Amino acid sequence: MAALDYETGLERCTANHQPLTPLLFLERAAATFPDHVAVVHGTLRRPYRALRERCLRLASALAGRGIGRGDTVAALLPNIPEMVEAHYGVPMAGAVLNTINTRLDADTIGYILNHGEAKAILVDREFIPVLRAALAISGATPLVIEIDDPEAPDAARAQSLGGLDYEALLDEGDPGFAWAMPADEWDAIALNYTSGTTGRPKGVVYHHRGAQLLATGNVLSASMARHPVYLWTLPMFHCNGWCFPWTVCAVAGTHVCLRAVRGPAMWQLMAEHGVTHMCGAPVVMATLLDTPVEEQRPLAHQVQFVTAGAPPPEAVLGRMREAGFAVLHVYGLTECYGPSVVNEWNTAWDALPPPEQAKLMARQGVRYLALESLDVLDPATMQPVPADGATMGEVMMRGNVVMKGYFKDRAATGAAFAGGWFHTGDLAVKYPDGYIQLRDRSKDIIISGGENISSIEVEDALYKHPAVALAAVVARPDDKWGEVPCAFVELKPGLEATEAELIAFCRQHMAGFKAPKAVIFAELPRTSTGKIQKHILRGQARGG
Structure with missing residues (x-):
């Protein structure tokens, strides 16, 4: 009997195969919920219809200035509406978004601009002084696009390099711009620089497919229903905000922007806007809990706080619960689009004493649904270590939410992917239930x-x-x-x-x-x- 043929006459075509990209999240949200508030910033309330139009104007204006597929557009911005727009408008022009850590020194920023070959840079006026120094050191000559945020300090707003005003740039753009889907979902969407074992950072390249899958994975891991309200306490320059600029739009949520993480401001925004989700390092939890009681605000419902890095201590977990937060512990690296491992909480653990719960919370966990493989391997043999909670090995990953590689660094890319796995450089143990827990870092x-x-x-x-x-x-x-x-x-x-x-x-x-x-x-x-x-x-x- 002849084998069944599932290939002949069943080829891919535009009707049944399209590249994955998170850019379509905005299109769907704007079409389905055009009047729902997409962005909040100070007194600004911007609906999805307007957010989409501004992103199209940005894409059109960049294209009109000769910036297109494969070009790099840098951003030196805090968590303001224009940073959300950059995550859509820049790749809608076919370009690659390079968000730069605003805390870096001028020499490192200059290196990033040169190494990433930025054709343009979006800069908030607060960071004009460090950009001025970076340009002087590096000799880079990108098109400078200045953003005058009304929520910025007056002294910051007075700074200028004489660059192009962001709103003037948008005026050049066409709100009906017919942006092109990526030619391939493997096309680069973002470039993120991360510290390595050498002083100079390495450029991590993300593709459209990985960004879409990780953003969707966030929806599932963080239990985000339709119309969540997300407070931007995690920097969007860090792994593209763990892909949450795309995640929030996937479920037609509201981006509540925040220039700087300050305790009273966070409590006020959470209470005023009904925040449901937020992310951040343990320091953000500490800032929330250390806010004077008289400056805290009652919360209408429990807030999901997603944290990475050092696991929260037992005392902090207890205080967070009392304050109205549910804590979700995740783990990842810049090379895997941010969080790709999650401490999936077993409801049976709720009956355990708090010290035991804290021990379980300290585990990094299991793979995201968006990550195909996660294991702890002996790097010498590339074989899994025993799942005994004691034998250490290296955390390794492979799947669609692992980076394309390091920009212009073939040797480092090859080393990172040796043996068909991404080597994280983190040492961990694996428990019988499959959960992993970090023990040390081999990368220092x-x-x-x-x-x-x-x-x-x-x-x-x-x-x-x-x-x-x-x-x-x-x-x-x-x-x-x-x-x-x-x-x-x-x-x-x-x-x-x-x-x-x-x-x-x-x-x-x-x-x-x-x-x-x-x-x-x-x-x-x-x-x-x-x-x-x-x-x-x-x-x-x-x-x-």
Whole structure:
């Protein structure tokens, strides 16, 4: 009997196969709920109809200025409406959005602009001074598009590079612009720079398919029903806000913008707008809980708080529940579009004592539905470690929400994908139920307030000080930030330096948040070959 033929006459065509892209989320929301409020910012209430029109104008105006498929458009913006618009308007023009961490120093921003070959940059006027310095250092000459946010401080709004006004740019655009779908769902949609084991960041490239799938995965993992109200406490420059600029529009939700994370402002916005969801590092939880009681506001319903990084301690979980929050612990990296592992909570665990619940919450969890494979492997054999909760291996992933690779870095891409898996560099154990839990980081990356800090970059800054002979930087646990850099330093014979002096010196050579929060003067432990034994220093840092 002949085998059935499921191929002949059943070829792909435009009727049955289209590239996946999150851009269609906005089209559907605007068509179905045109008058529903899409964006809130200060006194602004912008419906989906207007949001879509502005995104089309942005796409049309960029195209009119010769920016199109494969071109990079950078954004140096806080969480304001224009940042939401950039996540649609830039790729609707066929271009690639490069959101830049606003906390970076001028030299690093200049490097990113050059390496990413930005043709244009959207900049909030608050960040004009650092951009001016970055352009001077790098020699980059992108089209500068300035955004004058009415919610910005007056002093910030007075800054200007003489660039093109954002609203004037939109006036150039056609609200009926016929934007083109990506030619292939593998086309790049975003470029995100992440700290690596070297001082210079690597450019992580996202494609339309991965962005659509991760955004949909967020809907499922965060239990987002139709019309959620999302408070922007997670920076949109960080992994494209974990893809939530696309997620919120997928369910026709409301983006509540917030320039800066401040306790009283968060409580006010949550109460005023009925916020249902928010994301952030543990430091955001601390900011909420530490807000004076008289400045907090009663919440009409429970708020889902999605957090990554250091697992929340038992006491924090208890306080969050009392304050009206449900905490969801996730894990991921820039290379996997943000969160791709979730601590799926088993309702049977609700009956356990709080200390046991906190232990379970500390696990990173299981794969998102959008991630095809997650395991803990022995990197030498590429075989799974025993699921005994004790044997360590490296967390590895593969699937459609893993990056295309590192921009203009074939060697790093090849190393990251060796053996057909994405090597995260994170060490973990696996439990019998399949849940994983991180134990250490092989990359020496410090995650402070949700931001990656390269220990090597901090060490390089310390070595520039004339009194420093040897330096090693490791993570020290911190109740507020999750982790902070802690430096161990040996001084050159006959020379002196104080802790305050070295911290101030580092702040002159890098973004302030990367500088060590403590400096310990001591002889550094070494192996017989002279390699610094960082595992010993980590233990000392954890022990205070």
